[in-house]
Amino acid sequence: MSGGQSGGRDGEKPVERRIPGPRPAADDRETLPPVLSGAPEPAKPPEPGPPGPPLPHEVLKSLLGAWALAACSAEETAAVEEHLISCAPCADEGLRLRDAVGLLHTDGTLDLDPMLRSRVLENCLGRRPARIPLPSWAAPYDAETARLDALLRDIGDAEWHAPVRLKWFEADRQVNRRTTVAGVIGHLMAVDGLVSAALGLDDPLGKADGGSPPPTPTGRTEAYWAAAHHPPTRAVREPWRDQSHALVRTVSFAGRGVAELSVPYGGFALPLQDSLLERAFECWIHGGDIADAVDYPYEPPAAAHLNRMIDLAARLLPGVLAERRRAGLASPARHLVTAGSPGRSLHLEVEGRGGGDWYIALDSPAALGSPAHAVAQVALDGVEFCRLVAGHVPPVEAAAGQEGDREAISDVLFAAASLSRL
Amino acid sequence: MAKDAPPRWDRRMQQRLARGEAAALGELYDRFAALVHSQAHRMLDDEDAADQVTREVFGYIWENPGAYDPKHGSMRSWVARLTHRRSVRRLRGAHGEDEGPRTDARARELEHRVLKATTAARADYIVASMPAPLRAALELAYVQRRDYRQTAADLGVTADEARRRLRLGLQLLSTANTRPSADSAPPGYGPTP
Numbered sequence: 205m206s207g208g209q210s211g212g213r214d215g216e217k218p219v220e221r222r223i224p225g226p227r228p229a230a231d232d233r234e235t236l237p238p239v240l241s242g243a244p245e246p247a248k249p250p251e252p253g254p255p256g257p258p259l260p261h262e263v264l265k266s267l268l269g270a271w272a273l274a275a276c277s278a279e280e281t282a283a284v285e286e287h288l289i290s291c292a293p294c295a296d297e298g299l300r301l302r303d304a305v306g307l308l309h310t311d312g313t314l315d316l317d318p319m320l321r322s323r324v325l326e327n328c329l330g331r332r333p334a335r336i337p338l339p340s341w342a343a344p345y346d347a348e349t350a351r352l353d354a355l356l357r358d359i360g361d362a363e364w365h366a367p368v369r370l371k372w373f374e375a376d377r378q379v380n381r382r383t384t385v386a387g388v389i390g391h392l393m394a395v396d397g398l399v400s401a402a403l404g405l406d407d408p409l410g411k412a413d414g415g416s417p418p419p420t421p422t423g424r425t426e427a428y429w430a431a432a433h434h435p436p437t438r439a440v441r442e443p444w445r446d447q448s449h450a451l452v453r454t455v456s457f458a459g460r461g462v463a464e465l466s467v468p469y470g471g472f473a474l475p476l477q478d479s480l481l482e483r484a485f486e487c488w489i490h491g492g493d494i495a496d497a498v499d500y501p502y503e504p505p506a507a508a509h510l511n512r513m514i515d516l517a518a519r520l521l522p523g524v525l526a527e528r529r530r531a532g533l534a535s536p537a538r539h540l541v542t543a544g545s546p547g548r549s550l551h552l553e554v555e556g557r558g559g560g561d562w563y564i565a566l567d568s569p570a571a572l573g574s575p576a577h578a579v580a581q582v583a584l585d586g587v588e589f590c591r592l593v594a595g596h597v598p599p600v601e602a603a604a605g606q607e608g609d610r611e612a613i614s615d616v617l618f619a620a621a622s623l624s625r626l
Numbered sequence: 627m628a629k630d631a632p633p634r635w636d637r638r639m640q641q642r643l644a645r646g647e648a649a650a651l652g653e654l655y656d657r658f659a660a661l662v663h664s665q666a667h668r669m670l671d672d673e674d675a676a677d678q679v680t681r682e683v684f685g686y687i688w689e690n691p692g693a694y695d696p697k698h699g700s701m702r703s704w705v706a707r708l709t710h711r712r713s714v715r716r717l718r719g720a721h722g723e724d725e726g727p728r729t730d731a732r733a734r735e736l737e738h739r740v741l742k743a744t745t746a747a748r749a750d751y752i753v754a755s756m757p758a759p760l761r762a763a764l765e766l767a768y769v770q771r772r773d774y775r776q777t778a779a780d781l782g783v784t785a786d787e788a789r790r791r792l793r794l795g796l797q798l799l800s801t802a803n804t805r806p807s808a809d810s811a812p813p814g815y816g817p818t819p
Contacts (some may be wrong), residue, residue, distance in 0.1 A: 266786070266793060267789055268790045268793055268796075269789060269790075269791075269792030269793030269794070269795065269796045269797075270774040270788075270789050270792050270793070272796055273764075273767045273768055273796070275767040275771075275773045275774045275777065275792065276773060277773070296660055297797075300797075300800045300803075301793070301796040301797065301800060303800065303803055304749075304796045304797075304799040304800035304802070304803070305768070305796065307745065307746065307749035307799055307803070308749070308753070308764065308768045308799070316659055316660055317677070319675060320659070320663070320680065321652075321655055321659065322657060323653060323677075323681065324659070324680055324681050324684050324685075325648075325651060325655060325684075327681050327684075327685055328651055328684055328685050328688040329648065329651075329687075329688075331685050331689055332646070332688055333646075333690065334646050334647065334648035334651070335645060335646030335647070336645065336647045336648060336649070337648045338648045338649060338652070346652055349658055350652065350655075353656060354660075357660065384795065414636070446654075447658075449649070449652075449653055452649045452652065453647070453649040453650075453653075455649060456649045458646065458768050471685075472802050531800055538775075554742055557675055592646060601697070
């Protein structure tokens with residue numbers, strides 16, 4: 205049956221049913237002998253039980269579906285089969301329904317290869333270019349929301365309530381929060397709402413009783429979770445998906461200037477193109493959290509998208525370092541240079557999928573990262589770097605290779621982890 | 627899906643596709659890719675062939691959004707018909723390339739395969755499109771092997787209602803066995819243009 209994974213995943217195969225006579229294969233029905241009323245195949249006599257009063261025709265007729273599925277009691281089965289001997293319309297229907305059972309199957313639908321989407325869309329756009337294309341910076345968000353949606357389509361009702369532990373870094377310590385799969389989607393929806401608001405779209409959270417929720421990712425998430433009278437269910441999928449579709453559509457129509465539109469997050473702001481990239485990143489990371497919770501595989505994003513996500517984190521790091529320095533959480537600046545000049549840098553060498561080389565300016569966000577001024581080098585895998593930025597691995601465990609100024613390395617790794625939040 | 631139900635969604639999608647909106651193409655894929663791919667896979671029993679049919683079907687829709695006529699049924703049924711047609715073509719094409727003489731027996735065997743694959747794909751479509759309460763009842767009885775009383779308890783309905791749903795679900799499904807004429811759309815997908 206195409207009802208997805210919910211039922212058949214334990215591998216239980218339907219075994220031969222108690223339907224009398226051979227069940228005809230679906231394909232050779234045209235050669236089936238006609239059912240002659242009064243001349244059926246001999247039914248096995250039922251176990252002799254206390255013979256009750258015979259069931260009326262209407263009841264027997266209503267049992268035909270359950271009978272065809274071998275889903276009624278032995279007594280009812282016997283009564284139906286007795287009835288089929290003498291009732292031609294019921295015999296006819298019984299046979300038809302039993303054939304229909306042969307069309308059911310338990311192997312579920314195949315999971316669609318998530319990478320098929322980009323191949324199919326590329327093929328389409330090669331045949332007829334879009335008149336209203338998707339901005340390239342919106343592609344990661346489009347792809348990641350589609351990938352998560354495909355995972356959500358395949359999970360059963362109960363799995364929406366599977367516990368998920370969200371992890372992030374606060375004050376340089378890993379903290380966590382328990383929610384459910386549906387709660388995570390609510391969280392994604394609530395934070396995506398910041399982007400919607402910046403674009404003037406409707407807020408899926410609506411107006412809370414106490415006015416608008418605080419315009420921060422955490423504030424909006426807490427408001428959403430608190431306002432839910434019941435634990436969120438799979439019903440959250442549709443508004444979440446509607447919003448992500450609306451965002452993609454709106455930025456496609458908005459024209460080039462919109463890339464720089466400021467999206468406020470409360471304490472800071474990002475230009476829209478970075479904001480959607482950040483949302484794509486969150487969508488992937490939380491997709492992974494959900495997949496872990498329901499025991500599904502979940503791959504990292506396409507290499508080009510992963511590269512953009514790493515690049516965003518690398519661009520944010522100098523600013524975060526400066527903030528942490530002001531808060532006494534990072535070592536003091538060593539060598540300030542005039543704005544726009546190359547300064548002391550850390551070489552971030554990201555290996556594997558989506559990798560590349562980045563030079564993080566250490567002393568000031570105004571300085572330029574520069575290979576000539578590198579004082580330290582950190583080498584790590586792209587997915588591992590993203591997990592660090594997501595607060596899923598502690599900084600002390602993150603880097604595979606480290607060389608040079610240890611203080612600079614520690615500062616950058618802790619700054620990377622501090623990019624994470626609920 | 628309940629909120630923006632067809633045919634409004636269908637007409638709107640058609641307009642957006644005609645306008646050349648890439649975002650609409652993405653939404654179209656998100657809504658119908660699972661249907662197209664599973665139907666093609668049921669027909670062809672081959673992952674690569676199903677991928678290829680999926681590519682062809684979406685390519686065709688994107689290039690010819692005007693070919694859809696909302697008066698003749700939902701976009702979903704149109705997409706299913708396109709998938710069926712492409713899959714049959716592929717099934718016939720694959721056989722045509724085989725070595726050996728074309729005999730009547732081989733032709734009959736091929737038609738038999740097409741018919742069998744069509745019936746199986748149509749049955750999937752019917753199950754996927756039937757009202758959710760009927761599908762849930764069938765799943766419990768068939769996949770989970772619950773009897774109708776247990777099914778009733780699981781669904782929170784009376785035993786009478788469970789029997790009714792099982793019977794109705796199978797009645798709908800049995801229409802998949804109606805023999806279609808060679809190239810017309812199978813009845814399960816709704817009216818043929």
